[in-house]
Amino acid sequence: MTQPIRLLIVDDHFLAREGVKEILENQREFVIVGEASNGIQAIEKTKELLPDLILMDISMPKMNGFDATKKIKSEYPNIKIVMMTVSYDITDWFEALKRGAQGYLLKNLKTEDLLNGLKAYSLDEIPMSKEMAFRIWKEFKKDGQGKQTLSVREQEVLQLVAKGCSNKEISKQLSITENTVKTHMKNILGKLQLDNRVQLASYAFDNGIV
Known part of the structure; x- marks a missing residue:
């Protein structure tokens, strides 16, 4: 339980x-x-x-x-x-x-x-529209200096987060388990020195990832 x-x-x-x-x-x-x-x-x-x-x-x-x-x-x-x-x-x-x-x-x-x-x-499962992500992007402007490089898979996860996908949707699209998605999310947040998926989406827009 x-x-x-x-x-x-x-x-x-x-x-x-x-x-x-x-x-x-x-x-x-x-x-x-x-x-x-x-x-x-x-x-x-x-x-x-x-x-x-x-x-x-x-x-x-x-x-x-x-x-x-x-x-x-x-x-x-x-x-x-x-x-x-x-x-x-x-x-x-x-x-x-x-x-x-x-x-x-x-x-x-x-x-x-x-x-x-x-x-x-x-559960960290808040879908977010592209419009809202763009509004947040204008407020959060991060230069990305001193942040570690993301792997190809992590970039794929980041792209889907910015599109408003939940962990479950990401797991289906990438054919991986939800636990794997959560692990990628944790690693991405750590590498980019960010706190949550809202900031991740704004980072993706700011750096041309989506």
Whole structure:
């Protein structure tokens, strides 16, 4: 049986944390291991609990979600962080990704959409359109200096990521297992010094790979 995703909730509003807990309490895929009310507590709880996924608010006292995300990702790059906020500001969305977050969800989402989003982010299976990837490319401009060269297979995987393919779709197109795809993804991220597949797509556009 697959182990549930260990989730840390970070939000300075008690009712917001309670709302998320209520939504997830009957979901076998998730288990809430802790809560925090600001960025400093989020860092402390992360060190203590080592969750798989952190649901992080942006606007909080003492330390905001952006700064907490950057600090956590620098020490625990494998922990996934999803920002959750009421903000529709696209600059917040880009800033979250720059700090290393895997995704961005709005607090006013329907319960079903919130659950689907969390499940998808936890599995790193977020399809992305070429249009969105291009918009992100304009925000993330990386020069690629000091980054290792990708193998032919890794470049093939990168091309498919930029086209919005999930790991499952990539495995079918390249006739390899999903575990192999995940291994390639990990190696690509390491070589390019990037944090997530959104940044990978922007890198691909920036360097003419797609």
